[in-house]
Amino acid sequence: MKTIRRWKRTQNAIGVSVALLAGLYSLGAVADDDHEHESVKHVLLISFDGLHEQDVARCIGSNACPNLALLAKSGTTYTNAHTPHLxxxxxGLAALVTxxxxxxxxxxxxxxxxxxxxAPSDSSCTGKQGWNVVFDETTGIDGENGGALTNLNGGGAFNPQAIPHALVNGVCTPVYPHNYVKTNTIFEVVKRNVKGARTAWAxxxxxxxxxxxxxxGTGVDxxxxxxxxxxxxxxxxxYIDVYTHTEKFDDLHVQSLINEIDGKDSTGKSSADIPTVFGTNFQTLSVAQKATVANGGGYLDASFTPGPQVTGAIAYLDNALGRIVSELxxxxxxxxxxxxxxxxxxxxxxxxxxxxxxxDTLxxxxxxxxxLDPNGNFGQNNTKSGNLNDGTGLVDTGFVQTDDVGLIWLRDQSQLPAVVKTLKDNLSCNAxxxxxxxxxxxxxxxxxxxxWFGDPARGRTPDIVVQPNPGVIYTSSTAKDEEHGGNAPDDSHLGLVVYVPHAHHAGRTNDERVTTTQVAPTILRLxxxxxxxxxxxxIEGTRALPGFDREHF
Structure with a gap:
């Protein structure tokens, strides 16, 4: 594939402009932003799952996250960043990397x-269509037949019972997660267009x-x-029983990044080039937020005053960030x-x-x-083991996914008007x-x-999305007091800090409304x-973040 870089497009003009550029440099006329742009050789993307914009503002203001504060002081803080509807x-991660x-x-x-x-068992694609796709912890081989998840690496292979099939050009083909995403990722683009690039993620x-x-299928080295x-x-x-235990899991990701910064692979066992694009996800804050208020989880009030667990989680994450920056x-x-x-x-x-x-009133x-089936036999809820991915679920039944949102795939799409009427007739919080x-x-x-989401007739998009009142979680569980998935303000309004080395406009705050989809084109601009x-x-006309959305920034 042809590498498409801006300097490639202008190579015919290089000879004409050398003398002019030399003169401009001698006069200091070349934009400082161009100098800082050219200095970026690596991009590190970090997701602190659960991090609200208000968390960033509060912890920086109270000196509770000095390492994040230093990045913000040297970079740009976007105070009005949001997820794209879900x-x-x-x-959430697809927005950042696609x-x-x-x-x-x-x-x-x-x-x-x-x-x-x-179905995964239908290797000839001759049965009914319609499958509850489950790409989670049970996608590893440990989850086969509802087995215990005994290995940190998920068992070292895919669980065949988690891999559905599709007709592709008339051939019945397994659909792995990398086949399921419809568009490419920053990892693929960087590998194909930056000579010698290496990519990594945890x-x-x-x-x-x-x-x-x-x-x-090969974007992440x-x-x-x-x-x-x-x-x-x-x-x-x-590792998600309590946030302090989740820290142990997140420590594995910190060590992976440190290994990669040190010129090794994520395990530290082999030498490897330092990644051009790399990063990780942290779960500690999310686990602390979900923990019940009675047990010290969540927040103390509407002003985002953190409870003990969230306070501890933010301190941990900031320390982890400090370790990573120190290694850099x-x-x-x-x-x-x-x-x-x-x-x-x-x-x-x-x-x-x-x-x-x-x-789950919905x-x-x-x-x-x-x-949907009145006995709950829809999607893969009716399995032999009770595990969502043991391969014995029903097909062609429709599905509903609920957390603090409801995604509805009807088994009979002609019922849409009747379903919408039923929902509208039952909007109150009373049973x-x-x-x-x-x-x-x-x-x-x-x-x-x-x-917002595309035509349900194409098969992937839900027929209906229900966004309940903010604060509603479709569960009776006593184990957690917060969730995510929907478009409630606390779900969607996120922290976003971008540090670029040698920035002469450091320490600025931008309050324009942006979405996290703008991170990916910004990475490519860098x-x-x-x-x-x-x-x-x-396809969507996504712009880079303000300040990075021009040919030269």
Whole structure:
């Protein structure tokens, strides 16, 4: 593939302009921004899952996160950054690395539905279509037949029961996560367009995040296989039981980055070039936010005053950031590495007084009216082991995914008008209501849904999206008081700090409304690549972040 870089486009003019440029440099007329632009050789992207903009402002203002404050002092803080309508981890990360919303990237949730797919067991694609796609902790081989997740690396291979099939040019073909994402990623673009580039990433699921490789399947040279739901051999529990245990998991990612900065692979066992684009996800803050207020989790008030667990989690994350930056400085890489700190998603509700947990009233209402199987036998909920990915689920049944949002794939799409009427007739928080009667709630369907997410008739997009009142979680669980996935303000309003070495406009704050999809084209701008090399950027017209959205910034 032809490398498309701006200097390539102007190479015919180089001879004419050399003398002029020399004169401009001698007069100091070349823009300072061009100098800092050329200095970026590496981009480090960090997602502190759950990090709200208010968390950034509060911790910097109170000196609770000195390392993040130093980055902000040397960079740009975007105070009005938002996710593109959905805030689950898949669309949240896809925004950051594809430049697109679910409409182009095609990722709505790690547990979703696709009407065009065939069951994992249907290797000839001759049965019914419609499959509940589950690319999470059970995508690793440890999850086969509902097995215990005993290995940190998920067992070292894909669980064949988690891999559905599709007809591709008449051939029944397995659909791995990298086949499922519809557009390419920054990792693929950088590898194909920067000579000698290397890419790396670490995330929370060992095999479900294979989609980061992009459709080529090879975008990430070093995709760290770490599974947060695996059983810690020391404690015999998984790493999300309490935030201090999650720190141990996140420490693995810190060490992966340090190894990569030191010229090794993520394991530290082999020599490797320092990645051109690399990064990781942290889960500690998310776990602390979800913990019940009664146990010290979440926030103390509507002003984002952190409770004890969130306070501890933010301190941990800032210390981890400090360790990473310190290693960059020690290896003389800080002056050539841009650092972007943000989040895949926030968490809701931070104001505990808004919390409503009436159970999954949305699914119950759909079942009661025969829009989904009245006995709950839809998607893969009816499995032999009780595990979502044991390969025995039903096909062609529709599906509903709920957290603090509801995504509905109807088994009979002709029922859409009737379903919408039923939902609108039951908006209150009183049973069997779905608690979507407030000014910030909505039921999305038809033309508006098509505009946001694409046409459900194509198979991937939900028929209906229900955004309940902020604070509503469709669960009766007593284990957590916050969730994410939807478009509530606390889900979608995120922290975003961009540090570029040698910036002469350091320490500025930008309050323009931006979306996290703008991070991906910004990364390409920093590396002197055309943002439109990303398919989602070209499809959705995504701009780089303000300050990085011009030919020369």
């Amino acid at each position: 805030s689950d981890s898949f669309p 430049g697109g919303s679910p409409k182009s990237a095609g990722l709505f949730y790690d547990v979703s539905y696709d009407r065009t797919l065939y 995330d929370k699921h060992a095999w479900g995040y294979d989609w980061l490789n992009g459709p080529s 070093d995709l760290s296989r770490t599974e947060i739901n695996s059983i810690d051999p020391v404690t015999k529990t998984n 400085k020690q290896r003389n890489l800080y002056s050539s590495t841009a650092i972007i700190v943000t989040a895949k998603h926030g968490q809701s509700p931070t104001d505990h007084s808004k919390l409503v947990k009436n159970g 699914s119950k209402l759909l079942e009661a009216n025969n829009y 069997p209501g779905i608690c979507a009667d407030g000014p910030q709630a909505y039921i999305l369907y038809g033309a508006q849904l098509n505009g 590396l002197d690549l055309e943002p439109e090399l990303l398919h989602s950027v070209a």
